[in-house]
Every structure is written in C-alpha cells, then in structure tokens.
Amino acid sequence: xxxxxxIDHPRIRRAAIPDDAWLxxxxxxxxxxxxxxxxxxxxxxxxxxxxxxGLSAFYARSDDEVLDLGEDRLDAxxxxxxxxxxxxxxxxxxxxxxxRSPHVTITFYDDVVTGVARLLAVSHRxxxxxxxGQEEE
Amino acid sequence: MKIDLFVDLNTEDETGFPWTYLDQAVDPxxxxxxxxxxxxxxxALAIAEVIDVAADGLVHVRPLPGPVTEQRLTNASQRV
Numbered sequence: 001x002x003x004x005x006x007i008d009h010p011r012i013r014r015a016a017i018p019d020d021a022w023l024x025x026x027x028x029x030x031x032x033x034x035x036x037x038x039x040x041x042x043x044x045x046x047x048x049x050x051x052x053x054g055l056s057a058f059y060a061r062s063d064d065e066v067l068d069l070g071e072d073r074l075d076a077x078x079x080x081x082x083x084x085x086x087x088x089x090x091x092x093x094x095x096x097x098x099x100r101s102p103h104v105t106i107t108f109y110d111d112v113v114t115g116v117a118r119l120l121a122v123s124h125r126x127x128x129x130x131x132x133g134q135e136e137e
Numbered sequence: 138m139k140i141d142l143f144v145d146l147n148t149e150d151e152t153g154f155p156w157t158y159l160d161q162a163v164d165p166x167x168x169x170x171x172x173x174x175x176x177x178x179x180x181a182l183a184i185a186e187v188i189d190v191a192a193d194g195l196v197h198v199r200p201l202p203g204p205v206t207e208q209r210l211t212n213a214s215q216r217v
Contacts, residue, residue, distance in 0.1 A: 011151055027147045027181055035178040039145035042158060046195070056148040075202050076146045076181045099151055135203035 008049025010105060013097040017104060021059040022085050024095065024104065025069050027077030028126070036116040043105070044112075053112055054105040055119070057095075059085065063127075069102070071131035078132040083124045091122045138182065138205055141167055141174040144198055146181050152188070152197050159194040168196060173214045175205055184210050 036055060043054035058073060060066045060082075070080055088095055088106060098105040108115035143161035150156050155176070162168045168187055176185040176198050183200035190196050201213060 032179040035145055038143065038161075038178070039148065042145075042161070045158070046156075056145065073149070074147065076177065076183045076200060078180070099149060100153060103149055133204050 007047070009047050010050075010054070010096075010098040013099075013101065015097065015101070017059050017085070017095065017097050018061065021061045021102070023060040023062075023066060024057045024083040024085050024088055024106070025060055025066055025074070026055070026057045026081045026083075027074045027129075028079035028081055033116055033120060036119065037112050040108075040112050040116060052094075052107045052109050053115055054096075054107045057104050057106050059095075059097075059102045059104050065102075066127055067130065070127070070129035074129065075131045075134065077129055080127045080129050081124045082127055083122055087122050087124075088119075091118055093119065138175050138207065138210075139163070140177055140182065142176045142196065142198070143178055144176040144185070145178055146176070146183060146200060150197075154188055154197040154199055155185075156195060156197050159190055159196055161196075173201075173210060174198075175210065176200065177205075184213055 040053035058069050094107045096105045144155050144157045146155050148155045159165050170187050170189055172187050177183055182205040185198035185200040188197040188199055
C-alpha cells in the first residue's frame with residue numbers, strides 16, 4: 001500500500017503449515033518457466049534483504065480444498081498443479097507460511113533459472129479447475 | 138487480448154491481492170488506481186481493477202472473475 005515502509009521479508013505466520021496439509025497448489029500458467037522466473041525475480045526484488053527467490057502457492061489438505069482454492073483464489077487458471085508438500089521439500093525448497101492462511105511461499109536460493117527448472121521437475125498431478133472462466137453471480 | 142500489466146495471478150500478499158511492479162506494464166500510464174486493465178501472464182489473464190500504485194512502484198490489482206473479452210472490459214469499465 002502507498003506509504004507502507006519497506007520490509008526485508010514477507011509476513012511469516014506464527015502457526016506452521018498444518019501437519020495434515022500435504023498438498024501445494026499452483027495455477028498452471030504460474031508454473032510456466034518464463035512466468036515463474038519473472039515472478040521469482042520480482043519477489044527477490046521486493047524482499048531483497050531476505051536473499052532468496054520466492055513463488056506463491058497455497059497449501060491444501062484434501063482434493064475438496066484444492067477445488068475450493070480453484071474457486072476462491074485461482075479462478076483465472078484452467079488447470080491447477082498439485083504437488084505433494086514432501087516432494088517440494090525433498091527437491092530442496094523451503095515452503096514458508098506467509099501472509100494469510102493457506103498462502104505459502106516456495107523459496108530457493110540458487111540461480112533463478114536453475115531453481116525454477118528444479119521446481120518444474122518436481123512430480124505433480126494436474127486438476128482441471130471447474131471454476132475457470134465463470135463470471136460472478 | 139494483450140496484457141497491460143504482467144501479474145502472476147497466483148501471488149498475494151498482506152492485502153490479499155495479487156501484486157507486481159509498475160515497470161512490468163507495457164504502458165505504465167494506464168496503471169492508474171480505479172482503472173480496469175488486462176493483467177496476467179501466459180495463459181492466465183484477468184480483467185482487474187488497479188487498487189494502488191506505491192511510491193516504489195509496487196502495484197496491487199483486484200481481478201474480476203470471468204473471461205477476458207473486449208466486451209466485458211468495456212462493460213466493466215462503464216460500471217466503475
């Protein structure tokens with residue numbers, strides 16, 4: 001917001017990501033390499049003092065929560081990419097609970113192109129988003 | 138339709154809105170609070186209202202649900 005003082009990192013929630021939140025969801029266009037690279041660089045620019053790249057995602061605990069995210073937060077995306085949280089962490093990323101639940105930031109430190117390529121290589125499944133393209137009632 | 142402003146529509150911050158920077162606009166002069174523009178990246182587009190533009194260039198937008206068409210942009214603009 002205008003006049004907001006600059007800060008070195010996004011707000012990190014006190015509460016950790018719940019133990020039963022095993023899914024991480026991103027809209028398909030956001031995982032396109034050029035979009036991911038560009039956004040990761042914008043994140044680093046915004047939070048330069050934190051020293052890492054970041055990409056937004058949301059955690060979910062069930063397939064129903066994935067569909068709710070598709071309707072509430074990700075309705076611009078025809079397809080959702082669903083990762084297992086453990087797979088993302090095993091691939092060397094930190095998943096940080098940032099801003100308002102269930103938002104998370106997937107962070108990495110290495111070269112932006114390398115980091116994005118590593119994320120794109122993480123095993124995932126795709127879910128068609130029934131809410132895509134629907135106008136508000 | 139062409140994108141006026143690059144926004145990863147997956148993002149949100151403390152405001153609850155997607156964010157980007159003014160220098161990600163094709164023409165920064167169209168990024169004015171209250172104005173409806175086309176935002177997005179790749180295959181994910183949305184008509185969105187510009188919420189604010191900070192002194193450091195940080196921009197928040199409020200995407201409108203639904204498809205992106207010239208007709209919808211015109212109609213939505215007339216309602217603002």
